[in-house]
Amino acid sequence: MQQGQNRITQLFNIQYPIIQAGMIWHSGWKLASAVSNCGGLGLIGSASMYPDILRENIQKCKKATDKPFGVNVALLYPNLEEIINIILEEGVKIVFTSAGSPKAYTETLQKEGIKVAHVVSSTKFAMKCEDAGVDAIVAEGFEAGGHNGRDETTTFCLIPNVRKHISKPLIAAGGIALGSQIKAAMILGADGVQIGFSFCCDYRSKCAQ
Amino acid sequence: MQQGQNRITQLFNIQYPIIQAGMIWHSGWKLASAVSNCGGLGLIGSASMYPDILRENIQKCKKATDKPFGVNVALLYPNLEEIINIILEEGVKIVFTSAGSPKAYTETLQKEGIKVAHVVSSTKFAMKCEDAGVDAIVAEGFEAGGHNGRDETTTFCLIPNVRKHISKPLIAAGGIALGSQIKAAMILGADGVQIGFSFCCDYRSKCAQ
Numbered sequence: 001m002q003q004g005q006n007r008i009t010q011l012f013n014i015q016y017p018i019i020q021a022g023m024i025w026h027s028g029w030k031l032a033s034a035v036s037n038c039g040g041l042g043l044i045g046s047a048s049m050y051p052d053i054l055r056e057n058i059q060k061c062k063k064a065t066d067k068p069f070g071v072n073v074a075l076l077y078p079n080l081e082e083i084i085n086i087i088l089e090e091g092v093k094i095v096f097t098s099a100g101s102p103k104a105y106t107e108t109l110q111k112e113g114i115k116v117a118h119v120v121s122s123t124k125f126a127m128k129c130e131d132a133g134v135d136a137i138v139a140e141g142f143e144a145g146g147h148n149g150r151d152e153t154t155t156f157c158l159i160p161n162v163r164k165h166i167s168k169p170l171i172a173a174g175g176i177a178l179g180s181q182i183k184a185a186m187i188l189g190a191d192g193v194q195i196g197f198s199f200c201c202d203y204r205s206k207c208a209q
Numbered sequence: 210m211q212q213g214q215n216r217i218t219q220l221f222n223i224q225y226p227i228i229q230a231g232m233i234w235h236s237g238w239k240l241a242s243a244v245s246n247c248g249g250l251g252l253i254g255s256a257s258m259y260p261d262i263l264r265e266n267i268q269k270c271k272k273a274t275d276k277p278f279g280v281n282v283a284l285l286y287p288n289l290e291e292i293i294n295i296i297l298e299e300g301v302k303i304v305f306t307s308a309g310s311p312k313a314y315t316e317t318l319q320k321e322g323i324k325v326a327h328v329v330s331s332t333k334f335a336m337k338c339e340d341a342g343v344d345a346i347v348a349e350g351f352e353a354g355g356h357n358g359r360d361e362t363t364t365f366c367l368i369p370n371v372r373k374h375i376s377k378p379l380i381a382a383g384g385i386a387l388g389s390q391i392k393a394a395m396i397l398g399a400d401g402v403q404i405g406f407s408f409c410c411d412y413r414s415k416c417a418q
Contacts, residue, residue: 143366156363157384160389181365184397189389
């Protein structure tokens, strides 16, 4: 492994182990490409997009960056088959799945050379992700936005427990905004972090200028 | 400052910046003296003790250890004046106050040479502690047991925010059990940690042997 790299930067071929979370209505191609261009991993959040809007966002993102980016797919949304087909047709290389079974699409996507991360809120589901053969696991604490799951615990308690039970690359999410929190998450056992709201604030403040 | 010391170890004259939380029915002289004898700071939790029981616990703790120990006083309990008088009469050197105003007894206790820490669950009350001149502040996250306060946030989010607004020695509490969590709490801005349940488990398991 090259100096300054870890399992997450290597997996996604990015500079920093920082992933921008998919956020409904807030993470289209502009934000995703901006984050990827800065060395993190930008994600297009598909949950607020009709299939044709998602396709447009992917195409614009590809034009806006030559760096890796991904799409977040909440598995409970309608048009799921159509969304997966668009991701395959458009040659997206990284997919984060959430709100459903990690077994549902991991193999289908990986067969096309796509790296798959799945989002969970408990150690039990993290272990299911490992069984499903995902490439990375996002463990999302109580502090995170969105639909996290029925059983929630805080980032501070969740991450060490998930780390204890899984060996796959682990991404911590929930309440992470500061550098000290990124470092703390790594010490608690994460290989990388997923940050939502801070990117959203920054993006909105820039757009408002 | 000597090597291996920090503001908390120096303030309480202890070896490790680890404080055993006062816990109702679980933190009498046996646990407090055991923790102090191991280099942490043991606290007798007065909230489950009638005044004469507290006096007995302090006297037994003094016999069981020549290391510093303290008493936790929840300011909302009855017999408060009597409890404070016992603490003064018995020559206790460290008091942790909680569940009330940090202005109530800080000055009274400090005049007698007692070090005072106060427990809060928000940045707003941490700032009030600083104004009240306490020697240290315990910031207690959502994960902590006991009565934390009306507004709670998680340890992961609370500690960096309190740190940003206060300069006094800061003790993190809530969800801390592992070495990685102690280290993470320090990175988030704490100078020490307060741990409850883990000591309680260990103590109970030892007593059951």
